[in-house]
Amino acid sequence: MSGEAAAAVPARAAKGAVFDRAFEALCFGAATLLLVALVGVMASLTVGGWPAFKAFGLGFLTSAEWDPVAEVYGALGAIVGTVVTAGLALLFALPLALGVAIFLVELCPAPLRRPIGMAVELLAGIPSIVYGMWGLFVFAPWFARHVQMPIMMAAEPGSLLETITAGVPNGANILTASMILAIMILPFIAATLRELLLTVPVHLRESAYGLGSTTYETVAKVSLPYIRVSAIGAVMLGLGRALGETMAVTFIIGNAHGLPTSIFASGSTIASTIANEFTEATHELHTASLIALGLVLFLITFTVLGLARALIGRKPT
Secondary structure, eight states, X not given: OOHHHHHHHHHHHHXXXXXXXXXXXXXXXXXXXXXXXXXXXXXXHHHHHHHHHHHHTTHHHHOOXXXXXXXXEOOHHHHHHHHHHHHHHHHHHHHHHHHHHHIIIIISOHHHHHHHHHHHHHXXXXXXXXXXXXXXXXXXXXXXXXXXXXXXXHSOTTSHHHHHTOSOSSSOSHHHHXXXXXXXXXXXXXXXXXHHHHTSOHHHHHHHHXXXXXXXXXXXXXXXXXXXXXXXXXXHHHHHHHHHOOHHHHHHSBOOOSOOOSTTSOBOOHHHHHXXXXXXXXXXXXXXXXXXXXXXXXXXXXXXXXXXXXXXXXXXX
16 A cells, blocks of 8 residues: 555544544434423423313313313313224224235235325325315215114114214214224325335245245234334324324314213314314413313323333233
């Protein structure tokens, strides 16, 4: 190596080291900024909602009474509505999303794989307000006429079926809101699971087939265990979207305060309550109660993410 070349090597190394330190500082600053923003959001919600917690104490979380005229506010009805609609939506969407993803990766004919995959991705990008308007003007009337009313008429007086299907047959209820949420999160979960299944090494699947495994056995014993950790994250992201969805639920859930007494009863969620009443909140306690609802939703979402981390970190048996 010549003297000029030997002298040039330290210079390049020093320049690269400076760039590396700057890059590390930039990444650290981005992560710190995100953490500061998270703490700032939580602190602002706590400060803004403190008057509600001070006025009602734990009763704010355990009471379902929401009366702006009497200045009495309880978050239990909205909390239950949020958890129930999101849980039912995930229950409806997850099996279908998994089936779509498996079909696209394992069973779909090659000419149809790309068009169907693009359709799924397009459905995932439709704005939520479009789903809400479709649910209000198309799905809810159809559901009330062809599903809700026949079930309610078939229920015998005093039976368990009558109890769990009681309500006004207008299609705006907990169940229809859950179904709209399921339609919304299904394409997102399906597209994510499809991409995860495509990351399974080809030689693993071919080895399973070579040993005589069926498609079901290959998917259940090879593909799904391989993507288990990432799949849990995808499902929890879909659940997080369902928990925080606002406009689609506001259109279709009925917006009735109080605890829902049946699957056909009107209800509300935290997000729909805030969207409906924040512009009309003229009293300090009313505004503080809505901000406190936002803090509760923040904590619910944080709990869901914590649960996802716990499931991801658990060693498979």
